[in-house]
Amino acid sequence: DHLNDILALIDSQLQVLNNKKLINDDYLNQFSTSHRSNLKLPHLYFLPETNDDVHMCVQPRFSSYQHSPVQRLAQYLEPLIRSLFDNICRSTTVLNSQDFNTKFFHYWMQQSHTKQGIQFATFKIHDLYSNISHKELLEGLHTLLVNPLIIGRHDRLSNDAIVQLTSIVLRNNYFIYQDQIYRFARGCPLNLSLSQLLGSIYLHQWQTPLLRQIRLKDTFYVRFHDQGFLTWKESNDQLQIIFDELQQILPSEIQIILNIRSDLIYIIRFRVKF
Template sequence: MRLKTNKSITDDLYHRLLIDASKVKLPYLYFLPDVSIENEISMVPIITSAYSATWKIGKYLNDLLRPFVNKILQPTTFRDEPDLMQKLHQYVYTGKRLQSTTLFCTIQILNYIALDLHQHMIDAVGCFLQDNLVSNKLGPLTIQTIKNLLHIYLYYNIFYYKNQIYKIAKGSPTTMALSETLSTIYLFAWENQLFFTWNNSNETELCRFLRPLQDKYPSVQFHPRIGSTVRFFNVHIDNSKGELSTRIYHQSMMGKYSLPYVVGHSKQAHSDWLRSALIRAVCCCSCVDDFHLERLTLELAYLTNGYSLRFVESHLDNFFDYFHAAEMRYFKDQISYDKFRKNWFDYMLMQYELTDKLQQFNDKGQLIQLQYRYEYGPRCEFTQQFHQLWSQYFHQHPTLSNEKVKVLLTTKHQYSLNSLLTEEKSMNLIQ
C-alpha cells in the first residue's frame, strides 16, 4: 500500500499485483533426487510456488528483470549443449586458441538455490542495475522500487512441511522463475555452472587463481574440476595434445536406455525429444563414430520402451533428410560428417533467434498457448489448417493478427497417467 501511496507504482500495477486471499495456495515442501555430481545422490528440496502469496510479485519482477539480465550476460552464457559446442568450436578452430597445454576448468555451485541472506541478494540486484542501466529506471520502475518489491517477495515466502509452517531465510522457491534470475544476478560472473579455459602455467597456478574468488564469496560452495579432460553440460571435453575431442557423457547412475519423464501427451513429447536428442548428439560428438554410437543408443532406448520400429525409422529419416544427407546414416566419412554437423550448428543459430522472438512476444503478453486433446491422426495438418484459419479471420484484427500475436498449439493426451495418479496436496492436511 505504501508503494502506491508514494506513487512508486501506478494504480494499474498495484491492482495487477494485488492478491485474492481466497485463491492463495500455501506452498509445500517435497524432495527430489539429484545426480548431477558423479557417483553421488542427494535430495534437493522443492517448494511449490504457483498461486502463493508472493506469486504475482515474483512473476512481474521476473518478466521485468530477466530480459535485461539475459541481454547483459548473453556473451558469456551458454544456452545449452549445442551452444556450448558451437562457441568452443569457434574458440578452437576460428580463434585458434587451443594449445597442447590448455587446461579446462568447470565449477559447479552446490548451494545455488540458497546462496545468501535476502538483504544481500537485494543489495546485489541494486548494484547490478546501477552498474548496467543508463538511467535510474528499468521499465516503469526505479531501482529503489524494484528493491522494495524484492523485499516483499523474499521476506514473505513461507511453506509448510509435516504440519509446520516455515519461513524461507535464504533464496526463494526454485519453482519460481525469479529465483534463477536473482541467483544469476548475485553471482554475475559465476553462474550455476562455469566453464573456462586456462593457458597460463599449470593446474597449481589455476588453483591459486581461484582461491581469492572463494575468499571473496565465502557463502558460495563450489565444486571445481580441472584438467585436460572435463565434463560440462553432460558433454565429455578432451584436449589431446592440442586436438579437441567432444562427445556425449552418460552418467553411470542414470540409465542410458531410459526416456525422460514428461507431462502431457507422452508420445508427442517423446517425438520432440528424439529430434532434440539427435541434434544434441550431432552437435556434441566431434567424431562420426561417437555420433553413430549415440544414435544407436537412442534407437535402442525407444525400442526398449515400447515404441515401434516404424516410429523410430520415420524420425531418423526425417532427421537425416532435413539436409538431404540420407547417406550419413550409414557412412562414416569424417569430412562429410563435419559438413553435416556445421549445417546443424547453423540450424541451431536460427532456432535461437526464433526462441528469442517468441520470448519477446511472451514478455509483451502477446503469446497465446492453446491445448487440444489428441490421440492419433494428422496432427501437423491440423496445426497448419488452424493457423491458416486464424490468419484468414484475424488478418486485420488490431490485436489478434499474426503481426500482433503468436499462437502456440500443444497436444494433451486424453488418458494421461499424470492426471490419474497424481494428486495435489490438500490444505486440510494442515492441522
C-alpha cells in the same frame, strides 16, 4: 487463519510502496492479494543431489507454486529483470547446449595454432540457492540496475521500486512442511524462475575477479546458472588460487568444486548437464 495473515502482510508491504510513490495504484491493484481467490501455500519436499566430489545433500522443491501469494508478482518481475540482465551478461552465459556449442566452436576455431597445452576446467557452486542471503541477492540486483548500460525507469518503475518489489517476493516465500508454516529467511526456492535469475545476477558480480584473468589470458569462459566452464593455459596451481579467492567471497555454507582436465571429454560432460 495463518494464510490470511500472510496475505494481509504482503498487501501492507505493497501499500507502503504505494504511499512512497514507488508504485502507482494500477500496480498496487495488480499485485494485491485481496481480490484473488484460490491462493494457497506450496508444500515442501526434498530431492537428493549427489556428486562424486561432495557428500549427498538435498535440495528443496515444492509441490506447486502456481497459487502462491507471491507468484503473480514474481512472474511479473522475472521477464522485466531478465530483459535488463540479458543485455549485460550475454557474452559470459549460455542458455543451453546449442548455445554452448556455438560459442565454444567459434573460440576453438580461432585457436587452430595454439591448442597445445589448453586445459579444460569446470566448476559447480553447491547450495547457492539454499544459503545465499536475501541481502546479497538484492545488492546484486541493485548493482545490475545502476549499470551505466541500463538507463532510466523500466516499465514505469524506478530501480528502487524493482528492488523493493523483489524484496517482497523474497521475504514472503512461505511454505508448508509437515503441517507447519515456514518462511525462507535466506535462500529462495528453485521452483520460482525469479530465484535462478537473481542467483545468476549475483554470480555475475561474483565472477568479476575471474573474468579479469580470463580477458588478460584470452581464454574461453561461460557460465550456466551455478556451473561454469573455461579453458586454461597457465598452471593448475594458479587457477586454484583464483578459485580459492572466489570461495572466500561466498558465504561459508556455499562450496565451489573445481575440476581441471586436459581431455576434450570434459566439454561433453559439461554440455550434457544442461
